[in-house]
Amino acid sequence: MNAPQKPVMKKVINESGIEVKPLYTAADVEASGGMAMVGEPGQYPFTRGIHREMYRKQPWTMRQYAGFGNPADTNQRFKYLIANGQTGLNVAFDLPTQIGLDSDDPLAEGEIGRVGMSIDTLRDFEIAFDGIDLKKITVSLTINGAAAILIAMYLAMAEKRGYDIKELRGTAQNDILKEFIGRGTWIFPVEPSIRLVGDTIEYCAKEAPKYTPVSVCGYHIRESGATPAQEMAYAFCIAKAYADDAIRRGLPVDEFAGRLSYNFNIFGNIFEQVCKFRAGRGLWAKIMKEEYGAEKPGSMWLRMIAAGGGGGLTFEQPEVNIVRGAYYALISALSGTQTMALCSYDEAYTIPTEYSARISLRTMQLLIEEMGLTETVDPLAGSFYVETMTNEMRKKMEEIMDEVDAQGGIVKMVAEGTIQAKVSAQAYGMQRKIESGEFRKVGVNCYRNEQEEDHPVEFHPYNEDDARVQIESLQRIRAERDNKAVEAALARLRKDAAAGTNVMPALVEAVKAYASVGEMTKELVNVFGRYQEPIRF
């Protein structure tokens, strides 16, 4: 008779490249660096959370990504979401708006209002936010290439409605460096793009000190193929590039760092994700305190939206994405995020319908109302596994940041396309692992249905007529506005852009004169040029 075989235990390495043990003890915590970086919630290094009471005081903001068609269509969806308990807005713009084209630009044909709402002038913002209390509902603008223009437009709209800009809260994504890595809504070359981000940071620090002009996104870098540790490490490198620009302008760190925020992804292994957030919070606080000499606690806070999860959702068996979304929401709640949003189950197919958006909203509300996720701060703290992995994730992120520095820094790597090539090679490796079954995806490479349904989701309808309505509205505004005032504002914009003066005051003036997104972008392109994408494999 054969001797009984010892069970072979498979070695487990998480996506970030860290080995996961079958058992953790106090000795592992000690060996990984102990509890030195844990601390108390609301105190440096903030690993356990940036506030003492966290969700007991106020649950996370719920901010589903929404926008399509004309501003009036989007205004309806906003009101629907708010009526269903949503507490913030996250605005989706169509691709022409995102890359600075007017609706009547020939390149915009077929794309108007398709993946977000179409915005040409201030008039469109007035319609989109009509009837929404901007003090109660904070608005996040998912805009990058054209961010300086849209921030100017948002501030002008709020001011026109009588809000005090000094007190106005809100966020713009405005993270152009990640657009060069993934997402792709760049307009200008790398250097002037960073300058524009700096202009918004500088302007808001002085004029709109409660507004968050930048939300640095690890999110899309992860979607493009980065590991969770790289996602956060690259985001920190990018945030440092913006902070360095602000400091070169003479802004003291404590005058702007508190208004930087982050956007991270939530798909993947639950524990790796939660430890990523805990590790990142401690590391960012340490960077701001030790490297930048920040003194205000707010400057050291990793304020964030932990959301989405699109990269983990599947085209196959889309209804199972509702369950994936619920686990991702759990990750987000355990991460200590300030804001949450979920990709809806149908997003591999279409932009969400009212129905699917409501399911996402209810998923987050379940955690608040039924599951006890808001009762106690950082409930996983003290777990041997979680504290060890948090220490190891932090070390991994530091190693990745050191590698970036050794290769000349994130700006150089993005400009040359080396980061893009690296994450895209990883995305290819992951796709091969999924197709071979090595990396398991339920419904994709295991537990497949014999017969997939032909029409598993309802499609959000695209209204071809929206484009005509939008173009007519733009042409009417061009005819009715004071074109002398527009020309004067655009001339000032041209002059300030060329002189290296902060362009925000000129943009605000142009926006108020109802200059269009395309007209303002053209002036900036004439000065800055257009980005040429480096193609590297």
Next chain:
Amino acid sequence: MTASQRRIKVLLGKPGLDGHDQGAKVVARAMMDAGFEVIYTGLRQTPEQIARIALEEDVDVISLSSMAGSHIPFCRKLKPLLEANGLNDKLWVIGGNLPAQDHEALRELGFKGIFPSGSKLDAITEFIRKEVK
């Protein structure tokens, strides 16, 4: 030299304004690993640019990756340009976020290979190898 004797040459284009290029780059790598020569255009190509590059590079395959829903209006503009440049005999392939109800329209627009999200990399490269003669 016939295509069977030389490397298959593929144009992989990103049509329109869509910035989602993760999938396109993954497919480009799979095609390179399959031994094809790949010309990847980068983002934001107009129909005119796609037709011009296809002609100038003398490719065997014209492939597009579309994720943001504008595939039908784009392909309607591309088809006559490819035809005017005598590229009818090339293999036209499209992949990405392509709802099932659009597949027939894409076939009528001349796209022989349709690879919606969820398609296997090897299925794409094997299809191209089989169809390029």
